[in-house]
Amino acid sequence: MRETNGSAGEAMPMVRFDHVTKAYGSLTVLNALNLDVAHGEKVAIIGPSGSGKTTVLRMLMTLERINDGVIYVEGEPLTHMERGGKLVPANQRHLRRLRGKIGMVFQHFNLFPHMNALKNCVEAPVTVLKMPRREAEERATELLEMVGLGDKLGHYPSQLSGGQQQRVAIARALAMRPKIMLFDEVTSALDPELVGEVLNVIRKLGAEHDLTMLMVTHQMGFAKEFADRVCFFYAGKIAEEGPPEEIFANPKNERTQQFLSAVLEAT
Numbered sequence: 422m423r424e425t426n427g428s429a430g431e432a433m434p435m436v437r438f439d440h441v442t443k444a445y446g447s448l449t450v451l452n453a454l455n456l457d458v459a460h461g462e463k464v465a466i467i468g469p470s471g472s473g474k475t476t477v478l479r480m481l482m483t484l485e486r487i488n489d490g491v492i493y494v495e496g497e498p499l500t501h502m503e504r505g506g507k508l509v510p511a512n513q514r515h516l517r518r519l520r521g522k523i524g525m526v527f528q529h530f531n532l533f534p535h536m537n538a539l540k541n542c543v544e545a546p547v548t549v550l551k552m553p554r555r556e557a558e559e560r561a562t563e564l565l566e567m568v569g570l571g572d573k574l575g576h577y578p579s580q581l582s583g584g585q586q587q588r589v590a591i592a593r594a595l596a597m598r599p600k601i602m603l604f605d606e607v608t609s610a611l612d613p614e615l616v617g618e619v620l621n622v623i624r625k626l627g628a629e630h631d632l633t634m635l636m637v638t639h640q641m642g643f644a645k646e647f648a649d650r651v652c653f654f655y656a657g658k659i660a661e662e663g664p665p666e667e668i669f670a671n672p673k674n675e676r677t678q679q680f681l682s683a684v685l686e687a688t
């Protein structure tokens with residue numbers, strides 16, 4: 422296991438995957454993955470289908486258990502707790518507390534269909550964070566204004582376009598005051614003309630230096646402009662990583678080269 426406390430003055434990463442392995446039956450999806458993400462860092466995750474990109478985000482959201490290794494959030498083990506100097510599996514309370522630092526937006530907008538935009542953003546802060554409803558509504562209104570939907574508070578998901586629904590989903594995740602935001606191909610189910618409005622919201626969030634962001638994307642242009650670092654996944658590991666200008670202009674790994682030329686050919 423790697424040193425988690427670092428030497429004096431060295432900041433703990435916001436997120437650390439330490440030799441994380443996840444398998445489904447005989448299929449190893451994450452293979453002793455190591456990944457550190459610094460506080461406020463914006464990381465783009467790219468790679469072929471099935472390489473484990475979504476799995477990384479799902480493991481961080483504790484949607485499923487990992488088989489081996491440890492994930493740390495702000496230096497605390499996510500799926501484990503320290504008890505008497507030993508790591509034991511985390512209990513529900515510990516999981517809830519650490520999960521509360523993380524917000525996720527999925528490819529398919531999974532809003533509550535029976536709640537309007539405002540209510541979608543108010544329910545979790547009220548029920549989970551025990552925020553007074555009035556305050557939750559004020560904050561949700563601000564967030565919906567921030568994503569350009571100040572005039573759609575009363576609209577139900579079925580009355581919103583895909584891009585608008587995705588922006589509500591972003592506001593809803595932000596309403597929980599996460600320190601880390603995860604985006605999984607949030608524009609790939611959208612009609613091309615709606616992609617820009619969602620990317621603009623993500624751009625705006627990117628300017629918030631405190632927010633750590635991990636984004637799985639097929640939009641190489643956006644990754645290039647937005648990310649501090651690009652990680653190319655292949656077979657459950659990071660095959661190559663670096664600043665976008667290096668990865669896109671001068672990929673060193675043969676797999677990265679093949680992937681990028683295939684993607685660029687397709688667009």
Ligand SMILES: Nc1ncnc2c1ncn2[C@@H]1O[C@H](COP(=O)(O)OP(=O)(O)OP(=O)(O)O)[C@@H](O)[C@H]1O
Pocket residue numbers: 445450468469470471472473474475476477
């Ligand atoms: N619940 C599951 N049960 C069995 N296999 C799974 C499960 N979830 C994912 N897998 C498998 O794990 C592998 C990695 O899946 P993952 O969703 O992380 O890929 P991805 O890189 O996000 O791909 P894509 O670009 O297509 O979204 C795939 O082979 C997938 O079939």
Ligand SMILES: [Mg+2]
Pocket residue numbers: 474475476
């Ligand atoms: Mg995926």
